[in-house]
Amino acid sequence: MRALTDFIDDWRGAWLSLLCAIGVLLAFSQAWQAPLFGYSTDQASSGALIRFFYYPFYLAGVIVALLSWKRMLDATWRTPIMLSLLVLCAASYFWSNNPGDTLRRFIAVGMTMLCAYGLATRFSWRRLSEVMALAFTVMAVASIVMAILPPRWGIMTESFPGAWRGVWIEKNNLGANMALGFTAAATAALLNPTRKWLWAVAAAVMLILVLLSTSKTALVSVILGVGGIAFVFLSRRGPILGIVLIWLAVTVLLLLGAFVLFFPDQIFLLLGKDPTLTGRTYIWEGIAHVMETRPLLGYGYAAVWTDESEFAPLAKITQVAGFRAYHAHSCWYEVWLALGLVGLIVWGLVFAEIWIKALYSTYRGDAGMFALPFLGIYTLSSLTESMALNWNDLRWCLFVMVLVKVSLPTDEDADARF
Secondary structure (H helix, E strand, O other): OHHHHHHHHHOOOOHHHHHHHHHHHHHHHOOOHHHHHOOOOOOHHHHHHHHHHOHHHHHHHHHHHHHOHHHHHHHHHHOHHHHHHHHHHHHHHHOOOOHHHHHHHHHHHHHHHHHHHHHHHHOOHHHHHHHHHHHHHHHHHHHHHHHHOOOOOOEOOOOOOOOEOOOOOOHHHHHHHHHHHHHHHHHHHHHOHHHHHHHHHHHHHHHHHHHHHOOHHHHHHHHHHHHHHHHHHHHOOOHHHHHHHHHHHHHHHHHHHHHHHHOHHHHHHHOOOOOOOOOHHHHHHHHHHHOOOOOOOOOOOOOOOOOOOOOOHHHHHHHHHOOOOOOOOOHHHHHHHHHHHHHHHHHHHHHHHHHHHHHHHOOOOOHHHHHHHHHHHHHHHHOOOOOOOOOOOHHHHHHHHHHHHHHOOOOOOOOOOO
16 A cells, blocks of 8 residues: 555656556557457458547657657657668658558557657656556456456467467467566566565566466566566676676577577477467568569568458468468568568667667666566567567557667656646
């Protein structure tokens, strides 16, 4: 009770920002979609309604951004590579295979990134960790309710009977989101000592939900999150220990890379996947085939997966893969397909930039406490999931938010009292 009272007192005068920020994160998590529109993968008939649902939360993101407009201006010139990638998405309209979809989804991803910039510039890391922890706690509680109360929609009955899926359509979505939530809550506990038990309990609940989802990838993500937080915490104990930890981390990464290269089947077995990554490698072969025609600039942002005409790139990918895919199942292949080699290089620069800045921030302030473990989880997932330049997507919003936060010279709340 004391922790809750302390939370209310600490956030007094910033409730508008808090509510807007939580609303944005909940909207991009898509935790509302299945409870409102049904636990079905076929929601085409609700597509327009789902798109309209985001508009009020775009406004909430704009409000947060306006409240921190001075730091927003500072953040824009400090993240030129990220903004160059966004500009390239817009420019791809002129060579897009599907210009209408490119324009519409560029606007959506632009609003998603604006919301991320607003969150990053409005709150300090201490407060931002609580914003994220509270949003994920709402998702966790809602997932428990959907799984326990009749008709128990939150538990799968077909593909993986008994596995919890909570407020999402598939169990892996619950696992992935709760793994991120665990990291956010653990960070909030460390950065807010007076409320550490409140967020520690939230983190424990999210860990239980990861286990109930039976997602092995999510469990590995939790381990990466714990390892990242421990690395940051211990590296601050002194320069010598920090150097030793960096050396150990690089050694482990090199050994892991060698293991993946020479013994991939064992890695797949550990993650509960077959050597084709559930058909993903066939999709990648199809993408490599169609990219022979447009290697430099690709087919345009978000232009491929909805064009089902006979001679469209999707038809060729489907022919090679042997089934109809809905995205590339890889950040790297997705960007390559949409923006070609040019876009892939820019994306690679963004990825290198955020890692370098996150590692540097480990030794200054609170940034590394969430940034480093989040990037470990994101990097693992980026190999088999399309999470780069995703519109209305929580993981992409958090990625941009982290990049902006580690790019700013100081960590403080914006000068606003709303």
